[in-house]
Amino acid sequence: MLIINDKERRRSMRLLIFVVVLLIVLAFPAYFWMKDNNHYLAQRSKAQMSPVIMIPGSSATKNRFDEMVTLLNKDTSHKHSLLKLEVYNSGKITYTGKISSGDNEPIIVVGFQNNHDGYDNIKKQAKMFDEAFNELIDQYKFNNFKAFGHSNGGLIWTLWLEKYYSDYSDYVKIKRLMTVGSPFNLNESSTSNPTQMYTYFLKHRDQLPSSLDVYSVSGADTYTEDGIVKLGSVRAGRYIYQKQVKHYTEMTVTGSKAQHSSLPQNRQIINLIEEYLLDSDQPNAVNSKNKRVSHSSSVSNP
């Protein structure tokens, strides 16, 4: 049965026109969003900055690395500027110091109001760090960075990498991580007594980026510990990182200032940071600039 129903078709035509108008109306905000987004992504893609982000251990403040940065800056014509963030329990984040213009490798320290020990606090600190990190990439638009953590700072890094980093991994790349005296198994010296935190680390280790270079540095005051942290707990890190990240290197520093709390000011460790963690202070600094991994930006929604 052939029914010609012009009323129906007229309605369809009206809807078609409506859709065309809708498309035009949508095109304008879409245009501005696109320009904005692409501008933002291009900025990030072109960004030269590759900061070192440092997290202090428990009971330490954002000023923990002041002396270390002074020592680092002594050796080189490239002066790293120092920016310090403190994350309050309320979520407020304060900034002290600044990144000087033209400094491509500033040092950013993130400290917490809640700087207590224990897995529960480490979980909170990882979350607080994530908020700070979010602000940092928004503000400074870097596309890669290096990480440094002393003591529990290394645990916060590990937790953050396993739990939060995948949100950023498409467009912000972590190149290297150095942990110093980080007790991956807390106070247990043997991995046959895994703590709750260590179990979590092992379980989610597949989240760790496979392109990452990790250096785990331990201090040794005696043959078994650095005065506070047990070497067995530091070395438990190998079961988290080894065979998951690109390289995992363990180093032990002995001699004077190898006690846990002195480690950040230890001459050997300053050298290790210069040699392994930083870009600009590496012996073949000229090459290392060119070697910079060409990162890939990505579809993202800032």
Add this chain to the structure above:
Amino acid sequence: MLNRLVEWTVRFNQRSFIKITRQTLMLLFPIAYVGTLAVMLKKAFFATDSFFFNVADLGDIMPDWLWTGITGLTGGLAKITFGMFGVMAAYAAARYTAKLYHQDAPMAGMTGFATMLLLAFRYTRTSNPNMISFDWNLLSVRSVLFALIVGYGVGQVYRWLGKGGEPSDQTIETLEKMQQRALNAIRPLFFSLAVGAALGALFNWLTLSSWLDLAYTWLENFGQGNQSLWVALPLIAVSLLMSWLGIGGPTINTVAQGLTGAAAANLNYAFQHGSSWNVPYKCLTSTLYSSFANFGGDGVMLALVIALIIVGRQPEIQRLARWNLLPTLFNSGYGLMTGLPVILNPVFLLPYLLLPLANLLLGALATLMHLIPATPYPLPMGTPGPLAAFIGSNGDWEALLFSLVLLIFDVWVYIPFVRLALGAELKTQQIEAVA
């Protein structure tokens, strides 16, 4: 010539399996439509990398609870409608097949339902005794052809082992009559379930579905990946053919461009140079497909809707087109696939396969000839097809114009096919009305 085509189509449509398929798809159209809307809302409006979410900045405007609620709801709707589509299809197909041979249709429907579930049953030990594990891939819209075959098969079993006795429509049946029906159903039911269980065990053993899934995914990824156009074209053709057959379901186009290798290099180039005219890899299949071949989902469904509006005379066709216009604008074309239907409709096979390929080639040609820039910029999911090239080229007017011309070309190509299909439809109806 035209008459012979119409006649051939009518004869094709009269084949029992095709007839059952068409009836089943028609019956399930409302379900598929709800699924389509849910997918559209999720993929084009509320997913964090969707078009509307980004453009309207919903992340800031919308309260979290509302967003979570809507995403949960649309996700659930999509899972129920599309995820269980195969079960419903097996039920309906078995029912219609039995009815075709004047057998006990409701019984056959239930048998089809149970057989389908048995086939997808996973014989794995679950930790929770209250949970049944199914192979959802077999039950979902991605395997609707399989479900149709199962339903049809069960219907045939009823034809073979059943004792006739179509239940009468009007009168309330006596208990005796009902008992007779139930007893008559035992043989075909047992047979169907036995075959279903045996095949299901075999599937489990062969992990058939994971192979199938691997194959779909491989095909899709391959078509979408960074292969050169010549390698990808035949694979895209195969994947389109499969979706026309009812395998693989809502496919290739829904994901935003994956950024690997060449695509990332292109995007990086574009960012560094501030334009995409001279990107290193100009003919990237993934980018070309999402920019030019994806107006309304696989097979350029948006063009088909517009063609239906232009030449469709039946009020039902106009209504169908109206209902599907908005979803296809946001690249959810499955409502139309079932509602017209396009699936297993011989008339639409040619444009369904060839138009996306033609669009791809024309897009590649225009890019190579420097008529339009490449389109490497990030494209949010569910970007309206006509805007895809515009967004993907960071707002190039030539690209926009080009995609509009492509769309008009697609509509123009679809029009004779729509005429043919609607003509054949009328003829089929007339024959069935006489019979």
